[in-house]
Amino acid sequence: MIEARDLTKRYGDRCAVDGLTFTVRPGRVTGFLGPNGAGKSTTLRLVLGLDAPTSGTVTVMGRPYAELPAPLRTVGSLLDARGVHGGRTAHQHLTGLAASNRLPRSRVGDVLDRTGLTEVAHHRVKGFSLGMSQRLGIAAALLGDPQVLILDEPVNGLDTEGIRWIRTLLKSLAAQGRTVFLSSHLMSEMELTADHLVVIGRGRLLADTTVRDFIETNSRAHTLVRSPEPERLRELLQAKGATVRPESRGGWRVDGLDAPVIGDLARDHGLAVHELTPVHSSLEEVYTALSEDSAEYRTPPEAIR
Numbered sequence: 418m419i420e421a422r423d424l425t426k427r428y429g430d431r432c433a434v435d436g437l438t439f440t441v442r443p444g445r446v447t448g449f450l451g452p453n454g455a456g457k458s459t460t461l462r463l464v465l466g467l468d469a470p471t472s473g474t475v476t477v478m479g480r481p482y483a484e485l486p487a488p489l490r491t492v493g494s495l496l497d498a499r500g501v502h503g504g505r506t507a508h509q510h511l512t513g514l515a516a517s518n519r520l521p522r523s524r525v526g527d528v529l530d531r532t533g534l535t536e537v538a539h540h541r542v543k544g545f546s547l548g549m550s551q552r553l554g555i556a557a558a559l560l561g562d563p564q565v566l567i568l569d570e571p572v573n574g575l576d577t578e579g580i581r582w583i584r585t586l587l588k589s590l591a592a593q594g595r596t597v598f599l600s601s602h603l604m605s606e607m608e609l610t611a612d613h614l615v616v617i618g619r620g621r622l623l624a625d626t627t628v629r630d631f632i633e634t635n636s637r638a639h640t641l642v643r644s645p646e647p648e649r650l651r652e653l654l655q656a657k658g659a660t661v662r663p664e665s666r667g668g669w670r671v672d673g674l675d676a677p678v679i680g681d682l683a684r685d686h687g688l689a690v691h692e693l694t695p696v697h698s699s700l701e702e703v704y705t706a707l708s709e710d711s712a713e714y715r716t717p718p719e720a721i722r
């Protein structure tokens with residue numbers, strides 16, 4: 418369990434995390450979503466005691482990270498997969514970590530197996546692909562057999578097979594009753610991996626809900642309609658207050674009136690309709706719309722020439 422209460426972090430006059438309150442519960446995968454610069458990494462650093470909050474609190478299994486008696490046995494994390502000394506082998510890296518955290522040496526073999534790295538255990542890390550480095554980072558996170566796992570963008574740069582592997586692993590760890598919290602700016606991946614979402618923008622909480630509820634609450638339906646008399650249809654729809662835009666594959670995209678109303682309107686005016694399709698936005702579209710207003714880094718208009 419991770420609990421943040423009014424968590425705030427300021428760097429000078431910039432507020433990276435702004436009064437965040439959320440709870441990450443065990444037994445499910447919770448996705449931490451937000452556009453670039455939203456404050457995800459800063460929040461994770463606060464959870465892991467790598468930075469101190471300006472105000473507010475955050476605890477892991479009921480205690481601030483700094484007060485955990487054996488941190489690696491409680492919480493495993495992957496923040497930067499490339500942060501390992503390249504001259505060491507995977508085995509040496511994990512053995513060193515086990516020794517300095519008083520973890521049994523036998524765990525090294527276990528986590529190498531679990532992450533599929535046994536064959537390359539004695540290879541130097543500097544020769545590792547990004548995917549292998551991510552696996553090593555996850556092996557290190559699992560070393561203390563922790564109840565809580567925190568992963569910052571774990572699928573970045575992975576191929577399809579690597580992404581599938583992480584997805585399966587995280588789901589199985591959650592199914593064992595662990596707390597799994599992973600950040601990403603990739604909505605499509607979260608849709609497949611997470612059960613629950615914490616969504617932030619500009620350091621503030623935008624949503625804390627199940628994936629299904631997030632879609633249902635924020636999804637904006639529209640209707641695709643096609644008629645052999647498109648201009649007449651457009652005028653009728655606009656007169657009823659609908660927003661009508663041309664659809665890239667032909668016809669109109671109509672917001673503000675649903676399909677039965679559009680169909681009845683056309684019939685009442687003797688207009689033929691050749692297509693009438695209700696369209697629900699995908700999770701990706703929902704997220705993009707929600708985070709658009711809060712995106713930290715967008716190309717300023719003057720840069721588009």
Ligand SMILES: Nc1ncnc2c1ncn2[C@@H]1O[C@H](COP(=O)(O)OP(=O)(O)OP(=O)(O)O)[C@@H](O)[C@H]1O
Binds near residue numbers: 602
């Ligand atoms: N050490 C720091 N000093 C000053 N500003 C910082 C520092 N760390 C982060 N920030 C600022 O805080 C804001 C949040 O950054 P953060 O890295 O937490 O976002 P993020 O959601 O993880 O983004 P990304 O997906 O790009 O990693 C940004 O505006 C960033 O520039």
